[in-house]
Amino acid sequence: MAALWSRSRQRQDTGDEALIRSLYEEHGRALLAYAQRLTGDRSAAEDVVQETLIRAWKHPDALVNGKGSVRGWLLTVARNIVTDRYRAKAARPTEVAESVTTQPVEQDHADAVVDSMVVMEALDRLSPDHRDVLMEIYFQGRSVAEAANRLGIPPGTVKSRSHYALKALRDMYADRPKAVKLVALKGVAV
Template sequence: MAILRSRGSRTRQSTSDEFLIRALYEEHGKALLAYATRLTGDRQAAEDVVQETLIRAWRHPEVMANGEGSVRGWLLTVTRNIVTDRYRAKAARPKEVAESETAAASAGSVQRDHADAVVDSMVLAEALDRLSPEHRDVLVEIYYRGHTAAEAAGRLGIAEGTVKSRAHYALKSLRALYARRSDSNASLQEVAA
């Protein structure tokens, strides 16, 4: 019996709450919406603010029933506080920008991730360390410093044919190192799978 009474009182309470909110909206809704629109400058945002104001009124029905002060004054104050809170929250986080604007504005300023280049340079440096100093010097002159075979020969004090021969064998040695490295990586991936 007590359960039935509490359900009945809950039903009456929700009905009276609904009546209260409907009555508040009918009496003060237009004024709240006009005030919120003036504060926000945006009709949709103003509608959200009015909805939040009415939710707060629903959560605090004692304010509506206490008879002290103006109900409209309280609602307008709540509306202003909600707009102020939203303004402060928006100012605290970065400006929201549409994706297409972001892509167009920052297309030139976005930098590629350089992690792959770092790994490649580390692997290449390791491979160059495994070469003989003669082979390494030839590759550095030709590929890093951009010299021709004749210029590299002059800088290294060796014949041009020797530069070409050492470059050939150095590259062949690097290919073999990379082939062994990829085979070991493939074996590791098979073990992991």
């Protein structure tokens, strides 16, 4: 039984292959020219021709049903494929090729996480009074007067705590110049 099915399938495969070969030989150039006119791109047109022939292979009965010419059916299928691709492409965001000049949409944020950890570690080592002043001035973006009002201390105290907090940060990281630069980059003027 298996041998009979195998021979039958082999004959069918040979017939399908002959059908596709004859379709390509007879209509391939016209189909490619039509697809290239629709797409404006040779490689996209070749893909359309290939997809058209695959659909012809999957639906051989549509080619011999007598409801029109074979070439007309192939050209209609090709046009439908191009239309489907155009609609699918229009529904998606525009693709951007990677290049040296094109920046990625989302960069690796690992360095930013490490930098933030260094800054947070530095702030944790400060006294609460010094940390509060730096948080108000540098991270909340408040002026000396606004920070003084918010913390309930005189403006002169805000200035002096800010001065000594920055000095403490400089002293903490004197042996690590990169850390001083990181803290400075994160908004704290060390």
